[in-house]
Amino acid sequence: MQAIHGIDKLPALQSPKIIRMTTPFTSNKSSNQNPILRADDLACVRGDMVLFENLSFDLSQRRCLHVIGANGSGKTSLLRIICGLNSAENGNVIYDGTLLGRSETARAEMAYIGHKDGLKNELTAIENLRFQQRLEGLSDENHLDDCLAQLKILRCADLPAQSLSFGQRRRLAFARLLLSPKRVWVLDEPFTGIDTQGRSLIESICVQHLESDGAIIMTHHQSLDASSISPFKDELILNESGHHE
Amino acid sequence: MSTLILYFHREWLLMFRNTGALVQPLVFFVIIALLFPFSLPAEVNLLQSIGGGVIWVAAVLATLLSLESMFHADYQDGTLEQAVIHQRNLPAAMLGKVIAHWTATGLFLSLFSPVLCITFNIPVDQFWVLFVGLLLGTPSLTLIGAIGAALTVTLRRGGVLIAVIILPLYIPILIFGAGMISQSEQGLETISQVYTLAAILTLSLTLAPFAIAGALKATIN
Numbered sequence: 125m126q127a128i129h130g131i132d133k134l135p136a137l138q139s140p141k142i143i144r145m146t147t148p149f150t151s152n153k154s155s156n157q158n159p160i161l162r163a164d165d166l167a168c169v170r171g172d173m174v175l176f177e178n179l180s181f182d183l184s185q186r187r188c189l190h191v192i193g194a195n196g197s198g199k200t201s202l203l204r205i206i207c208g209l210n211s212a213e214n215g216n217v218i219y220d221g222t223l224l225g226r227s228e229t230a231r232a233e234m235a236y237i238g239h240k241d242g243l244k245n246e247l248t249a250i251e252n253l254r255f256q257q258r259l260e261g262l263s264d265e266n267h268l269d270d271c272l273a274q275l276k277i278l279r280c281a282d283l284p285a286q287s288l289s290f291g292q293r294r295r296l297a298f299a300r301l302l303l304s305p306k307r308v309w310v311l312d313e314p315f316t317g318i319d320t321q322g323r324s325l326i327e328s329i330c331v332q333h334l335e336s337d338g339a340i341i342m343t344h345h346q347s348l349d350a351s352s353i354s355p356f357k358d359e360l361i362l363n364e365s366g367h368h369e
Numbered sequence: 370m371s372t373l374i375l376y377f378h379r380e381w382l383l384m385f386r387n388t389g390a391l392v393q394p395l396v397f398f399v400i401i402a403l404l405f406p407f408s409l410p411a412e413v414n415l416l417q418s419i420g421g422g423v424i425w426v427a428a429v430l431a432t433l434l435s436l437e438s439m440f441h442a443d444y445q446d447g448t449l450e451q452a453v454i455h456q457r458n459l460p461a462a463m464l465g466k467v468i469a470h471w472t473a474t475g476l477f478l479s480l481f482s483p484v485l486c487i488t489f490n491i492p493v494d495q496f497w498v499l500f501v502g503l504l505l506g507t508p509s510l511t512l513i514g515a516i517g518a519a520l521t522v523t524l525r526r527g528g529v530l531i532a533v534i535i536l537p538l539y540i541p542i543l544i545f546g547a548g549m550i551s552q553s554e555q556g557l558e559t560i561s562q563v564y565t566l567a568a569i570l571t572l573s574l575t576l577a578p579f580a581i582a583g584a585l586k587a588t589i590n
Binding site: 208211232234236240241242243244245246247256 | 445447
């Protein structure tokens with residue numbers, strides 16, 4: 125909790141902010157909004173390697189936190205901890221004032237796209253989306269077409285996911301984000317395998333999400349300065365390598 | 370409930386589009402059971418007396434064979450991660466998946482068991498005893514086995530470990546299931562075995578989905 129208290133003593137930060145790990149950090153400090161998501165003194169250990177520790181940050185709405193770090197610095201582990209897939213060695217993730225581990229609502233408000241697409245090869249593109257949509261309790265067939273059209277893969281709607289190219293599969297995974305409104309998008313290397321047109325499409329849906337009071341935390345190896353997400357961007361830099369305990 | 374049905378429906382779709390996986394346990398079951406009549410002396414009484422036990426062992430092995438793939442594909446393609454993140458109905462989702470898996474393995478095996486009874490020269494009036502036993506026992510085999518499959522989902526070759534974890538838990542089901550046949554052969558009542566298998570099934574059906582969900586959350590971590 126010391127790290128969180130320390131936030132109040134920090135000087136006012138200008139947007140975009142760049143912060144290195146181990147320093148308490150709040151994105152969108154200038155606004156008085158309560159953060160959607162707060163990481164409090166997180167530590168992650170893999171084997172006998174400490175990937176990061178004392179990591180605290182806030183994520184407010186309309187902000188995109190770009191997590192930067194070398195391979196093996198714990199970026200993916202951090203994202204998996206945030207969406208509850210992995211547990212942290214220490215610290216908590218607090219969503220809207222509730223501990224993430226105890227809040228089913230928090231998980232329902234989060235969308236995660238990791239290295240794996242989360243698609244069934246044997247099902248067609250639209251069947252994959254339909255399954256997700258029904259799980260959310262929705263049943264608007266036209267919306268499925270809209271989601272595919274927005275990602276420019278409507279012509280692949282009836283093709284099995286296994287016959288789609290890597291980039292088309294990634295686009296289909298992103299179409300899942302459009303099915304129902306989720307406040308926090310957790311994106312792990314979202315632009316990997318995506319062509320230029322696809323990247324600008326994904327950037328545009330990210331911007332739409334941010335403008336509608338959502339928040340994003342993402343990893344990406346290249347700078348987002350030239351992207352349309354740039355005005356919403358904060359940076360969190362993880363150490364280049366962890367250290368042994 | 371809708372989550373359960375959605376997952377059940379999706380699993381059936383997946384199995385029908387991958388028919389190799391669908392018929393594999395049934396073929397394995399038939400092959401194991403058929404090898405015994407060929408390899409044993411051609412004595413009618415011997416085949417009759419061991420027939421029920423052999424069919425039960427074949428059902429256990431066929432179920433075991435199919436378990437490794439139950440969650441592995443979901444783990445590989447990331448759909449399991451998505452299910453765990455939105456874990457509000459994870460036990461119901463996994464129950465839907467396991468029931469679908471059982472209908473493609475245990476239910477088929479049960480329905481096919483009368484054919485195997487003929488090869489062992491088991492009297493026709495005992496067909497139903499074996500059928501009811503398998504119908505009550507195989508869902509428990511799948512539910513309990515799914516816990517082992519969930520615990521080993523991240524391992525590349527988890528099949529052997531599943532067998533080590535799960536086979537001891539299968540023994541009571543095997544004893545009561547195969548016991549039904551021998552009781553019936555001696556003209557004794559088999560209702561106590563039916564009740565016991567039904568009780569094991571009720572217990573598995575109630576507790577296994579939560580154990581599977583817990584195991585998946587722990588192993589994916």
